[in-house]
Amino acid sequence: MGSVLKKIRNVLNTKLGFFVLVVFCFWLKTYFTYQTKFTLGVNDSVQKLLLILNPLPMGILLLGIALYFRGRKSYWIMMTVTLLESVWLFANILYYREFSDFLSLGIIKSSGSVSNNLGLSILEIIHPSDFLVFLDVIVLGLLLIFKLIKVDKRRIKIRNAALFSVLAIALFGINLSVSEKDRPQLLTRTFDNNYIVKYLGINFYAGYNAYQTYKESSTRANASSSDLNDVLNYLKTNRSEPNVSYFGKAKGKNVFIFHLESFQQFLINYKVDGQEVTPNINKFFSDTNTLSFDNFFHQVGQGKTSDAETMLENSLFGLPSGSVMTSYGTSNTFQALPAILDQHGYSTAAFHGDVGSFWNRDNTYKSWGYQYFFDDDYYKQKTNYSVGYGLKDKIFLKQATQYIEQLPQPFYAKIITVTNHYPYELDKQNQSIPKTTTGDQTVDGYVQTAHYLDQAFGEFINYLKKSGLYNNSMIVVYGDHYGISNNHKKAIAQLLGKSSVSNYDLAMFQKVPFMIHMNGLEGGINHTYGGEIDVMPTLMDLLGLKNTDTIQLGNDLLSVNRNQTVAFRDGNFVSPTFSKIGNQVYDNKGKAVSSSLTAQQKKSVNEMQARTDKVLSLSDKIVTGDLLRFYTPSGFKKVNKKDYDYKYTDGMKELKQKQKSSKNSLLQQKNGNSTVNLFSTDAPELK
Known part of the structure; x- marks a missing residue:
């Protein structure tokens, strides 16, 4: 044994x-990490084999760099590489646990605009076993420090070092060829990062994502007006006609967009211990003057809330990785709903109780044509007024009324709430319903x-109502994205x-919920399938705005005979x-039917997949190529x-000037008597 x-x-x-x-x-x-921290959907022996193989090619290639050096430098390189790999794995474990996706260069680049409140979230996400990815670094480091493993200072022949590089490339070639056979066009058609990691590895994904990011940035430089032809041709045959029964019904009305943070449809009429979780929203959902859509889906990618806003007000999808608002919000040309309404006599304003730079809103909103942006600088702050990602909703909404009442009518006002945000923590004085009992700490506070x-x-x-x-007003209420990710399967099943x-x-x-309320509107539950990409054309038709030559990839949810294929950002539908979903086709009862489809059904599924791929790729071309700079709808003036200037002093000055030139704000209609006191709240912090 000793020998x-x-x-x-x-x-x-x-x-x-070594x-x-x-x-x-x-x-x-x-x-x-693959087996215990990610849910990659490994279905057969080929995929299992690839999962075992795929860490090796990039591992040998990267660590093999050290073999070209001699002495201690070689060991330092190996230890540095394996430390960086551990950090990369650790970061992805945390990100994946919450978002069911992998870190991208776009997300890393935009982290400065979304990280101001992430500390608490990260502490909630971490599990002790996550630190096992650093175990080898610690053990190997100690073995070297205490000279239980000695440094070999001899130089390895270049050809021997090169053999390992060749081996790595050969293994990757085998890995890629088998992957392509099992999943054809893996790198050209997939929109799901899980597939890249499952087949080719998390390190290849990092390089592939970096290449995609570079490709996106170079796309703009090489784009031309002719690139729009494919988009315009698609719209000629895929733009739906407005429903004459609803067109113009909201003309001249104020518009409220009420943003329900992380709010999912299952919460409607859901009870805990016999108590309704959302009685007010339930009542609003079933109101006879509310159009409620019960098959409405969020379609966000890594940009989460920013993707929802992008779709809602531009009818363009988020990106495969990163966020449109953080990557392109400052530089791109947009023809967004706020700008269109501005040019039709509306005041446009966004309200958010957090810093204006979050998701790059303070720059993006200018590109979208918002006249006003009332961020956290506009609200009174106290220590117990905020939680997580900004002002608590009750405090935020009460304070927002002082600016709402000053907006010249008609106005378009987007109200973004934040309290129902991960990690779903609330001080005891504001808790008025028991947690669920799934045993999942992330889920139960939701x-x-x-x-x-x-x-x-x-x-x-x-x-x-009181004011x-x-x-x-037309009051639009929607949930922006999931609150509970698909990683919490056991808890979801219990819920x-x-x-x-x-x-x-x-x-x-x-x-997620989508509701449109207006007095006199013929309401009810609408069962059409749709998503956030369809909101902008729906609202434009209700407002009676010409919408025949805009570039929008969604369709009016109220149109008759509209295509009801809902594309997800990962290429599923x-x-x-x-x-x-993934490699499986399901019928509308949830039964897996891939192996039993008729020829006609297969054709129908293939057409829906082709439509999904087409609309996603067109959206990416529009955004990454900044193609809207080459096109202007009739009657639209470029933003x-x-x-626009959203600084507090400038914003207040602008509001005062508007009060003088326009006599139709709510405050003026009330003869200068403020309506703020009409907002009644039981917020304990304000008592």
């Missing part, structure tokens, strides 16, 4: 022996913050009263007949970002 250990130690005291040990540790921790949001929503609606705005959930169940779980 065996001596031989092993002798081998490890050679540079090649290299093999480091590669093995790298492979082991990566494979361990109903408490959702209930608080519902209370704030109810208070806001009461204010609109008179309710009768003269839905099921023993387990399928991929189809998880897709249906991504429904749902529809009233068939849905495709000049220099016209």
